[in-house]
Amino acid sequence: MRELLDRHESLAESRPDEPAIVYRREPFADLTLTWADLWARAELIHARLLDQGVRPHQVSALTLHDHPDLVPTLLALWRLDSPPVLFDPRWGTELTGAILAHSTPTFLIGIEPELTARRIGPDRADHPEDAVFIGYTSGSTGDPKAIVFTHERLYDGTLGNVQASLRLRGSRPQRIARSMRMSGSGVINLHHTWAAVLGACVVVLPDLDVSNARDYWARLEADRIDQTFLVPQLIELVNRFAADRDPAVPGPLCFTGSAPLSPRTQDRFQRRFGLPLFNAYGLSETSSAAFFGHLGPDGLATASVGVPERVSARLRDRSGRLVEGVGEGEIELSGAQVFSGYYRNPTATEQTLVDGWLRTGDIGRRDDDGWYHLVGRSKDVVMKGSYAIYLNEVEEMATSHPDILEVAGVPLRLADSTEDIGCLVRLIDGRETSAESILAWLRGALGAQRAPCRVVLTEDPLPRGGQDKLDRPGIRLRWEQLPGVPRTLGSSWESAGQGRR
Numbered sequence: 001m002r003e004l005l006d007r008h009e010s011l012a013e014s015r016p017d018e019p020a021i022v023y024r025r026e027p028f029a030d031l032t033l034t035w036a037d038l039w040a041r042a043e044l045i046h047a048r049l050l051d052q053g054v055r056p057h058q059v060s061a062l063t064l065h066d067h068p069d070l071v072p073t074l075l076a077l078w079r080l081d082s083p084p085v086l087f088d089p090r091w092g093t094e095l096t097g098a099i100l101a102h103s104t105p106t107f108l109i110g111i112e113p114e115l116t117a118r119r120i121g122p123d124r125a126d127h128p129e130d131a132v133f134i135g136y137t138s139g140s141t142g143d144p145k146a147i148v149f150t151h152e153r154l155y156d157g158t159l160g161n162v163q164a165s166l167r168l169r170g171s172r173p174q175r176i177a178r179s180m181r182m183s184g185s186g187v188i189n190l191h192h193t194w195a196a197v198l199g200a201c202v203v204v205l206p207d208l209d210v211s212n213a214r215d216y217w218a219r220l221e222a223d224r225i226d227q228t229f230l231v232p233q234l235i236e237l238v239n240r241f242a243a244d245r246d247p248a249v250p251g252p253l254c255f256t257g258s259a260p261l262s263p264r265t266q267d268r269f270q271r272r273f274g275l276p277l278f279n280a281y282g283l284s285e286t287s288s289a290a291f292f293g294h295l296g297p298d299g300l301a302t303a304s305v306g307v308p309e310r311v312s313a314r315l316r317d318r319s320g321r322l323v324e325g326v327g328e329g330e331i332e333l334s335g336a337q338v339f340s341g342y343y344r345n346p347t348a349t350e351q352t353l354v355d356g357w358l359r360t361g362d363i364g365r366r367d368d369d370g371w372y373h374l375v376g377r378s379k380d381v382v383m384k385g386s387y388a389i390y391l392n393e394v395e396e397m398a399t400s401h402p403d404i405l406e407v408a409g410v411p412l413r414l415a416d417s418t419e420d421i422g423c424l425v426r427l428i429d430g431r432e433t434s435a436e437s438i439l440a441w442l443r444g445a446l447g448a449q450r451a452p453c454r455v456v457l458t459e460d461p462l463p464r465g466g467q468d469k470l471d472r473p474g475i476r477l478r479w480e481q482l483p484g485v486p487r488t489l490g491s492s493w494e495s496a497g498q499g500r501r
Contacts (some may be wrong), residue, residue, distance in 0.1 A: 001130050003155035005078040007196050016161065019201045021192075022175075024223065026206070028068055036328035042075035045115060047075055052117040056080045059107035059134070061120070061125050063087045065112040066182045066204065071192055073111055074292055083131030083148070084109060088183050094397060099136050101146045102344065107331050120252050137284050146343035147284045149185060157288030157337030158197045160190070160309035164292035165198060165227060167254045168278060173227035175201050177220055177252070179208040179234065181398075182369060183449075184387070186258060189288050190229045200227070213237050217245035217273070220252060229255040231385060232265060233418040239268045246278065251275040257289060259284065259383040259418055260374065263303045270300045280373060280380035281305040285358055286387070287337045294371050304371040305364075309336030315355070319438035323366070328375060331364040332357040378481070380472065382419045389450050394421055397445055401438060403431040406474045408462050409452065421452040424479060426462060456482060 011020070016036035023031040054060070057184045060077055062084035064070065077084050085103045104229060106123055110116040133147045165173050176198075178191040195202045201224045206212055208230070211221075216238050220228065230238070235256050245251065251273070256266075257280035269277045276295030280283035290313075294306035307313070316322055323329045334357045341349035352359050365374040380391040396469070398407040400489035410422040421462070423442075427433060435455040443484040456479070463474030 001150075001155075002078060003151045003153045004132060004193065004196065005075060005424065007155075008042075008075055009039060011035040012195070015199070020195075021068070022203045022223070024200060025066060025069065025204050025205060026220070027318070028204075031068060031242070033068060038075065040071055041072035042079070045069065045072050046076040046079050048115055049080065051208075052258065053119060053295070054082065054107050054117045056121070057081060058082050058123060059103060060084045060109050061087060061103070061105035061108040062109045062133075063089050063102065063111075064182045066090065067111050069111045069115060069418050070182060073109065073115070074188075078132065078151075079083070079110070080130075081127070081131075082107070083128060083133050084433075085134045085136070087148075088184070088187055088447070088449070090447050090449055092445045092450070094445040094448060096452060098144065101182075103134060103136075103146065111472070112223060119149060127270070133188075134187060135284055137390075143345065143348060145345060145348055147185075147339050148285055148343050149189075153337050153339065154193060155337075156188065156291070156310065157282075157286060158193050160195050160290065160311075161190075161288055161292075162192045164280075164289075164309050165194075165253060166297065168276075168292065169226070170275060171217070172198060173200050173253060175203055175223060175225050175227070177203050177205055177223070177225040177228040178215075179205045179228070181207050181228060183385075184286065190255075190257075193288070206236060208234050210237065210241060213241035214243050216242040218243070221246070221249055224248075225252045227253045227255075229257070229280075231258045231418075232256055233259070233385065233414075234263045235261070235269055236265050236418075237271065239265060242273075245273050245275075245452045247274055254278065255280050255289075255292065259385070259465070261303070266301070268302060275302040279303060279374075281304050281372075283360060285339045285352070285360075286311065286333060286335075286349075287339065290335075290337070290482060291372060302371075304367070304373050306371055308333070308335075308372075311337060313372065316359075326366060326367045326368055326410065328363065331360045331362050333360060334358065370490050380411075382409075382421050384420055385418065385449060387449060389421060391421065393453060394423065394442070394446065394450070398423055398425065398438070398442060400442060401433075403427050403433040404438070405429075406462050408470050408472075410476060410479045412453065420454075422454045422456065422479060423452045423456050424462065424475060425455055427457060 012035045019032050020035045022035045022040050060082045106121045107117045108120045128148045130150045137145045176195045254277045278288040281291040282289035290308050290311045291305035294302045296302040296305040312334045314332050317329040338358050365373045382389045394409045395407050405428045406426045408424045412420045412422050435457050439455045463471035
């Protein structure tokens with residue numbers, strides 16, 4: 001099918017001189033790649049990969065870097081039908097090793113400082129068909145969850161993105177800002193794939209942080225940005241540090257998602273900057289976003305995620321019955337963009353896909369007008385930045401530490417509308433390992449993005465229920481009762497304090 005590859009080739013032929021990617025981020029600031037440039041570079045990389053021994057119809061592995069060759073390399077691999085497993089270079093050694101062991105790629109592709117291809121495994125006959133890439137939502141435990149993004153499903157989902165852009169903006173966006181580093185499939189899909197199907201240009205801005213947040217709106221104005229997508233943590237950064245925008249200048253279409261958005265954060269953004277902030281919702285399992293928010297009668301977005309753009313949605317209550325009309329229950333989704341199952345994990349697939357419906361694990365409420373509102377999560381999963389981190393993934397890694405007897409992960413809500421993870425740890429009697437050293441060890445094994453932000457040591461056995469399973473409510477209560485260790489922290493995961501006894 002290869003719709004996304006065909007889309008890039010079509011743009012290279014019909015709009016060769018129009019910009020596809022503009023870099024404002026060092027070390028490539030002021031570099032512009034046209035659609036013809038992307039396609040020509042992809043053809044060159046395709047030839048170089050063949051010269052270096054890469055063969056078609058094999059799974060590859062690709063380390064993600066913010067480099068002008070990233071998109072052309074993806075195009076070249078699509079031409080080879082060699083779908084890459086996407087790796088974040090900030091992942092720890094344990095997670096990277098576990099994902100490689102599960103996905104068994106034949107080739108490892110590097111793009112920085114130059115294009116390289118190295119064989120790391122044998123040829124395989126079971127590569128997934130029509131695949132764009134393979135993304136992992138967890139991988140360092142015995143239950144790896146990987147999703148094969150196909151051209152057909154991702155293209156269908158992105159048509160929903162395009163439909164939402166046109167519906168909410170009233171015209172086709174021409175320039176989309178990317179203020180996040182290249183860290184996974186979500187960043188690719190919410191910027192580069194969305195832009196390609198729109199026929200829009202992606203402007204790669206400097207990573208948004210405290211040092212440059214003041215100039216955020218001036219930067220968007222200078223580059224004539226008319227669509228942007230920021231995770232809630234970055235929305236809070238803009239709220240706190242950005243200078244006021246010029247209300248006389250038309251603003252961009254603003255989306256947020258990938259993590260829960262607090263009504264306070266959304267309201268402050270909209271009232272201060274005078275722009276609707278649409279609360280999008282989707283999962284890796286839906287290939288792209290499925291809901292794109294709702295515009296209220298006052299011209300600002302509500303906290304609702306709206307109604308699905310191109311999928312069917314329903315609610316199922318705790319008794320297993322479908323909810324009719326107004327009510328609350330687990331959100332289930334079905335449609336052409338919904339995945340067909342986890343890669344090499346039939347057990348997880350059977351638990352998540354039931355009669356063609358995706359059990360999201362997220363609790364939603366449907367109001368009188370049919371709009372959907374996110375309530376919470378039924379799974380033990382934390383959205384840390386743009387990543388879904390499963391508590392048992394962190395727990396299983398921590399219990400492999402030689403000094404740890406038992407451990408429980410605790411979801412933490414940070415003051416800047418993001419989530420993180422705390423770990424309640426009980427050491428083997430007689431061991432004197434500090435919380436700080438355990439935290440450093442976990443950061444090395446899992447990578448800072450997936451590691452907890454705080455480790456707390458306890459001498460008491462952890463609360464457990466039937467079949468010796470961890471009692472999650474009891475563990476959360478234990479955490480909240482610890483002196484000086486609140487469940488709600490005051491800073492982001494990157495700067496949250498370390499553990500204490």
